[in-house]
Amino acid sequence: MVLLKTKETKTEENIDSFFIQTAAKTNQPFQEMMFSTIRMLMDTMDKTEKPYSGKTPLQIKEMLEQPDLYSYRGETWETVLEDVRRYAVEPAIKVQHPACMAHLQCPVVNPSIAAELILSTLNQSMDSWDQSPAATYLEDRLVKWMIELAGLPETGDGVFTSGGTQSNYMGLQLARDTWCQRILGHSVQANGMPPEAERFRILCSEDAHFTVKKSAVQLGLGEQAVTTIKTNNNKEIDGQSCLSTVKELKKEGLLPIAIVATAGTTDFGSIDSLMEIADIAEAEGMWYHIDAAYGGGLLFSEKHKKRLAGIERADSVTIDFHKMLFQPVSCGIFLVKEAGSLTINSQKADYLSPTEDEECGMLHLVDKSVQTSRRFDALKLWMTLRQIGIGTVGEWLENIIEVTNELHAEMTRHEAFETVLKPSISTLVFRYIPQNDMPEIIVDQLNRSIKNELFYEGQAVLSKTKLQSKQFLKITLLHPDTNFHKGKQVLEAIIQKGKTLEEKWRGEEIYG
Known part of the structure; x- marks a missing residue:
């Protein structure tokens, strides 16, 4: 492979600026790099309203063909950081968002980030x-x-x-x-x-x-x-x-x-x-x-x-x-x-x-x-x-488990949901049941479509699984700030999306 020269802004040639120094009067380049990175993250998170940007796999793939993978003699940190923001941070799943509830992928506490x-x-x-x-x-x-x-x-x-x-x-x-x-x-x-x-x-x-x-x-x-x-x-x-x-x-x-x-x-x-x-x-x-x-x-x-x-x-x-x-x-x-x-x-x-x-x-x-x-x-x-303390962490876990059980109880009151089990920890396995009779294959497709559309619209990040060959949806709660109201909003979004798709598909004669 030939390394091609890229269009770039030349950086300082002082090697010390690329490493944190010991016995140094100042580590200003390191400090400035960390501060600017923190500002970028804070600015992006402050403006984040949805758990996902809504881009499709193809859009993400095509987007990631755009940035250079390397420079020949270096670029300014500002240039690199702007590309990181645009191509890595903004399109990322925001596990910090309460509506991100798909996998065993938790929001992380600040002391652990500092530890990193x-x-x-x-x-x-x-x-x-x-x-x-x-x-x-x-x-x-x-x-x-x-x-x-x-x-x-x-x-x-x-x-x-x-x-x-x-x-x-x-x-x-x-x-x-x-x-x-x-x-x-x-x-x-x-x-x-x-x-x-x-x-x-x-x-x-x-x-x-x-x-x-x-x-x-x-x-x-x-x-x-x-x-x-x-x-x-x-x-x-x-x-x-x-x-x-x-x-x-x-x-x-x-x-x-x-x-x-x-x-x-x-x-x-x-x-x-x-x-x-x-x-x-x-x-x-x-x-x-x-x-x-x-x-x-x-x-x-x-x-x-x-x-x-x-x-x-x-x-x-x-x-x-x-x-x-x-x-x-x-x-x-x-x-x-x-x-x-x-x-x-x-x-x-x-x-x-x-x-x-x-x-x-x-x-x-x-x-x-x-x-x-x-x-x-x-x-x-x-x-x-x-x-944070083990007592606080324990209370967070207890709240998550309690909210999970409250949401399960809410689901059982709705004809729109079929639940499988009372939750053991913090997962809910369920599926949307249409108002009108549909073949099972269409019900499966409907549930997949609900998950996908809520994902691309940035309303919620859900997961899916199979049970006895039927398509089910899954919610995994791991956010300490979760509460019944926020969870219920997601359930309402699932019901609304299901009804909307039912009506749309009926008009398109997708099912009988």
């Missing part, structure tokens, strides 16, 4: 102590605090992760390797997969996160290794079905090595019976992993944390702070009951974690993670907990 600036400026890498001396011990303290909050034993440990995908992978990696070592006396780390691996089975709910299967694939077990268990009417694992499935697999000569319980499914927020599944896992000698990426936030609520009873019995746990704890992506944590299980990821490198460093008391976190270079994401959580 600090951790990026310091650029500590969390693999070895000499790259992150203070950050290492702060993360270690927060991990131990989370161990205590979850009720795991003092023998527990953990590490910050990029989120649920990585944490679930690590949980199943430890499940596979620990089972092989304990039952077969076989080290996967040293010798690879044993012949018995093709008979390994991992059990989870039929509504479990797709990363359970994804992890099985990445671990060399394949999707065939995942056995899904039917859920009850609340979309929770049925305990009796789980136990009978384990027994049946063993009768067939298969080897159930792990059970994955979910504390907060993506669609319904359903929380499996964590204590009942713990009993099964313990009795059957299986690794017990809990995916609490979504529901783990309930640990911070005095009112709702009891719903996670049984989490303290897990062998490993996934929690995402960038879902219910209002942190920027990425910020997750992976916890284990026994610290020794994490040594499966240990690899000695003379330049990174030599034995003599450990003998000197240095703590190298690289041995706890599948990552090497890793961000100081623990800083975001620490600054949030200090400046």
Whole structure:
């Protein structure tokens, strides 16, 4: 590829202006760059009235063909920042808007944004102590605090992760390797997969996160290794079905090595019976992993944390702070009951974690993670907990859950809505029911059209899902400032849009 010279305004050639300086009398270029960036963000947010600009995928794609990807000798910061505003900030989904309620994508608190600036400026890498001396011990303290909050034993440990995908992978990696070592006396780390691996089975709910299967694939077990268990009417694992499935697999000569319980499914927020599944896992000698990426936030609520009873019995746990704890992506944590299980990821490198460093008391976190270079994401959580407080965060979560239940009650009073379940945490799965009879295929199309038109009009950002092959809509509330009035406005917009489309389609004879 040939790098072409671009039309540009020449910047200062002083290299110091591009880096923050130590032992300097002034860091004015850095300060001016940060202040101008903050002003741009504030100005854009102050003028934002809708959660989305309304541009179609094609319009966004064509728009992003316009800006230069690079300059040859540099441009002024003002020029760069104007393009960032125009092409990246203004077209972005505004998760800060109360009508942005599609995914597990939360608004982020100010202290965590400030923490992002600090951790990026310091650029500590969390693999070895000499790259992150203070950050290492702060993360270690927060991990131990989370161990205590979850009720795991003092023998527990953990590490910050990029989120649920990585944490679930690590949980199943430890499940596979620990089972092989304990039952077969076989080290996967040293010798690879044993012949018995093709008979390994991992059990989870039929509504479990797709990363359970994804992890099985990445671990060399394949999707065939995942056995899904039917859920009850609340979309929770049925305990009796789980136990009978384990027994049946063993009768067939298969080897159930792990059970994955979910504390907060993506669609319904359903929380499996964590204590009942713990009993099964313990009795059957299986690794017990809990995916609490979504529901783990309930640990911070005095009112709702009891719903996670049984989490303290897990062998490993996934929690995402960038879902219910209002942190920027990425910020997750992976916890284990026994610290020794994490040594499966240990690899000695003379330049990174030599034995003599450990003998000197240095703590190298690289041995706890599948990552090497890793961000100081623990800083975001620490600054949030200090400046806002766990009591306040817990009250925010309780308000979100309360408003979700109020909106569900409102939906049940309307013939225009078909609801599926009473909400478990903060998701609502429902669909619009037309006033006139329509074929199911048209009802599905109508609900998709409602979602799309509200999105492009900037009225609301909703999600969609399928249930028994029918199209449903989904609302996920994660905004601390949400209230019943704001939520009801969105419900009214859905009803109005549904009626408008019905009338329009009747005129166009789309249905009978």
